[in-house]
Amino acid sequence: MKQLLYFISILLFFTSVSLWSFNEIGYEWNWAGVLDYRKKFSDGFITTIWISVSALSLSIIIALMNSFLLGSRHLFLRTLGKFYVELVRGTPLLVQLLLIFYVFAQSFGISNRYLVGIFSLALFSGAYISEIFRAGLESIPKAQWDAARVMGLSEKKILSIIIIPQAFRVILPPLAGQFISLIKDSSLLSVIAISELTLNAQEVNSFTYSTLESYIPLAFLYLLLTLPLSQIIKFLEKKMKYET
Amino acid sequence: MFKMMSLFCVLIFSGSSWSKDLIVGMELSYPPFEMTDRSGKPDGISVDIAKALALSLKRDLRIENISFDGLIPALKTKKIDLIISSMTSTPERAKSVAFSTPYLKTGLALLLQKKSKIQKPEELNNSGITIAVKKGSTGHLFATQNLKNANLLVIDKESSCVLEVTQGKADAFIYDSLSIYQHHKKHTTVTRAILESFKEEFWAIAMRKNDQELMEQVNIFLKVYKENGGMDRLGDKYLGDQKKEFKKLNIPFYF
Numbered sequence A: 001m002k003q004l005l006y007f008i009s010i011l012l013f014f015t016s017v018s019l020w021s022f023n024e025i026g027y028e029w030n031w032a033g034v035l036d037y038r039k040k041f042s043d044g045f046i047t048t049i050w051i052s053v054s055a056l057s058l059s060i061i062i063a064l065m066n067s068f069l070l071g072s073r074h075l076f077l078r079t080l081g082k083f084y085v086e087l088v089r090g091t092p093l094l095v096q097l098l099l100i101f102y103v104f105a106q107s108f109g110i111s112n113r114y115l116v117g118i119f120s121l122a123l124f125s126g127a128y129i130s131e132i133f134r135a136g137l138e139s140i141p142k143a144q145w146d147a148a149r150v151m152g153l154s155e156k157k158i159l160s161i162i163i164i165p166q167a168f169r170v171i172l173p174p175l176a177g178q179f180i181s182l183i184k185d186s187s188l189l190s191v192i193a194i195s196e197l198t199l200n201a202q203e204v205n206s207f208t209y210s211t212l213e214s215y216i217p218l219a220f221l222y223l224l225l226t227l228p229l230s231q232i233i234k235f236l237e238k239k240m241k242y243e244t
Numbered sequence B: 001m002f003k004m005m006s007l008f009c010v011l012i013f014s015g016s017s018w019s020k021d022l023i024v025g026m027e028l029s030y031p032p033f034e035m036t037d038r039s040g041k042p043d044g045i046s047v048d049i050a051k052a053l054a055l056s057l058k059r060d061l062r063i064e065n066i067s068f069d070g071l072i073p074a075l076k077t078k079k080i081d082l083i084i085s086s087m088t089s090t091p092e093r094a095k096s097v098a099f100s101t102p103y104l105k106t107g108l109a110l111l112l113q114k115k116s117k118i119q120k121p122e123e124l125n126n127s128g129i130t131i132a133v134k135k136g137s138t139g140h141l142f143a144t145q146n147l148k149n150a151n152l153l154v155i156d157k158e159s160s161c162v163l164e165v166t167q168g169k170a171d172a173f174i175y176d177s178l179s180i181y182q183h184h185k186k187h188t189t190v191t192r193a194i195l196e197s198f199k200e201e202f203w204a205i206a207m208r209k210n211d212q213e214l215m216e217q218v219n220i221f222l223k224v225y226k227e228n229g230g231m232d233r234l235g236d237k238y239l240g241d242q243k244k245e246f247k248k249l250n251i252p253f254y255f
Helices: A003-022 A031-035 A036-069 A075-091 A093-107 A113-138 A142-150 A156-192 A196-206 A213-242 B002-018 B045-057 B068-077 B138-146 B157-166 B178-187 B212-227 B230-248
Strands: B022-026 B063-064 B104-113 B131-135 B151-155 B174-175 B191-202
Touching: A031 A196, A036 A075, A036 A113, A036 A196, A093 A113, A093 B157, A113 A156, A142 A156, A156 A196, A156 A213, A196 A213, A196 B068, A196 B138, A196 B230, A213 B063, A213 B068, A213 B178, B002 B212, B022 B045, B022 B068, B045 B063, B045 B178, B045 B212, B045 B230, B063 B068, B104 B138, B104 B157, B104 B178, B104 B212, B131 B138, B131 B157, B138 B151, B138 B174, B138 B191, B157 B174, B174 B178, B178 B191, B178 B230, B212 B230
Parallel strands: B022 B063, B131 B151, B131 B174
Antiparallel strands: B104 B174, B104 B191
């Protein structure tokens, strides 16, 4: 209750400072011109939601698969996993998108840009998430493995009932950050002509020459997606605390 | 508290708003209109116009290189006095900023995939036709309003639009005739070009809506500059080859 009160007063202060600043520089708003394009905002918002959700799910699957590669007994598979992480993390998403869509997908005859876009985004995020998974697993002291082995538990059992539940709690905060990044990174899909939220807001800006009036709603709409996400993860964190 | 804050702001920002310099914003990445020379100094058609304008207003010129998306906020928050950056004036944009009388006439043209069955612009508005447009360009605006039956690809980068056409993913790319001419020259084996513009466009200088005095000065300058052949000289200086080629094709030139 107290926190809500603080939150509202901070929000009010922030809003009034913003309004005062705009007033002080004599900014001429053109909201009416932008309002004509509200359908562009809602269409883009919906596209961003379903693209983000699909890429997010796929990136978890990719990260899990890569975790198996990284934890494999074969050096070749481990090297493959590391190669993927380093290559994808170390290069700009923009370059990856352009190469995957215009070169690789083109040569394999795949022309559905939404499919390629979601896959590229998931591939990018998957590299980060698999590193988060690895860090989570490694955060559990080796002594717990030894203790569990002494108790006669199988490797599978140790993982599923001792290591993973604890690691899960550790990875939640960085995972939330990564998911939020993924939602915002989806704005880069505009380079392969996917009409998501950012692209549509930029279009409205170019049609109306009202830059801030087009981008301020954009900020709110992304917050509308990222805030619930971090709330869900916070809730999960709390729930996991009671379990252990 | 409020007074102190105002005073503080005045002290910080007075530098740009009170000086007599004419501050012109442009994005220096559209040769030959806005670019930099080898030493990094601003150069190009728009720069020459800005220089002549400052001379006629008897003010010192300062050019600010600002990315296209940042130009409008910079203008509206008084960081710059006006924008000369290949801006097309449209009635809709005029609700946000004020435009001078046009200084250049251009138009939309077509870069076509060589295999595409399109022969003239009227055939664009059909289902089964895929058209690439650069996000936010006037070609994009034209397509959303007039080509509702065609499949539209809105793309961030001009080079990607060209790629869509050369790879055969799009039938046509709609853009201004000068750029289309240059892209066609680069990809003559896989593309065709229709340079005769099917929609006229006008480039103008953008100012704040309440800056009436500057607006009058700019319009007078443009009139005199055009009458004295300033624009023709710029065309010869920066676009000599295109000017000759357009003359051969019997297409009117931009100035």
